Amino acid sequence: MDPSRTLHDAAALAGVGALAGVLGTAAMTLSSVLEAKARGRGSSTTPATAVENALGVEPNSEEHEQRLNNLAHWGYGTSLGALRGLLAAAGLSGPAAAGAHLGVVYGMEQAVLPATGASPPAWTWGGKELGIDVAHHLVYIGVTSAAFEWLDRR
Numbered sequence: 001m002d003p004s005r006t007l008h009d010a011a012a013l014a015g016v017g018a019l020a021g022v023l024g025t026a027a028m029t030l031s032s033v034l035e036a037k038a039r040g041r042g043s044s045t046t047p048a049t050a051v052e053n054a055l056g057v058e059p060n061s062e063e064h065e066q067r068l069n070n071l072a073h074w075g076y077g078t079s080l081g082a083l084r085g086l087l088a089a090a091g092l093s094g095p096a097a098a099g100a101h102l103g104v105v106y107g108m109e110q111a112v113l114p115a116t117g118a119s120p121p122a123w124t125w126g127g128k129e130l131g132i133d134v135a136h137h138l139v140y141i142g143v144t145s146a147a148f149e150w151l152d153r154r
Helices: 005-039 046-055 062-089 093-117 127-151
Strands: none
Touching: 005 046, 005 062, 005 127, 046 062, 046 093, 062 093, 062 127
16 A cells, blocks of 8 residues: 555545534533523633643633634644544544444543643533433534544445
C-alpha cells in the first residue's frame, strides 16, 4: 500500500468526520437547550470555564464569555468528529467505531473537565445529572456516527 495514499485517505476521512462532528454538535446543542429549558436552568458555560482555566484567560464581559463558550463547544465537537474519521481510517465502522468514539469523547470529558476545574468528577454528580450528561453525549455520538456513515458512502 502506498503510504502517501493512506495519509491522503486518513486526511480526507478526518475532514468528513469534522463535518459529521459539526452535525453532531448541532444535535447535542439542541438536546442541551431543550433539556435546559425543560428544567428551567441556564445554558452551560463549562466549555468556556475549561478553556479559561487551562489557558489562564478571563473574558471581560458576558458577551465574550458566551463567544468563548461557543468557540470551545463547537471546536471540541468538530475536532472530535475528525477523530471519528480517523477511526474509520484505522478500519473501524458501524457500532464498533461509534463505541470507540464514545469511549474517547466521554473519557476526555471526564478527564479534562475535572483537571481544569471546570467540573467536579462525575461520581459526585448524582445519577440524574450523570444520566443527562451521558444522554447528551449519546446524541452527539449517534448523530456524528450516522452523519459520518452517510457522508462517507463509498
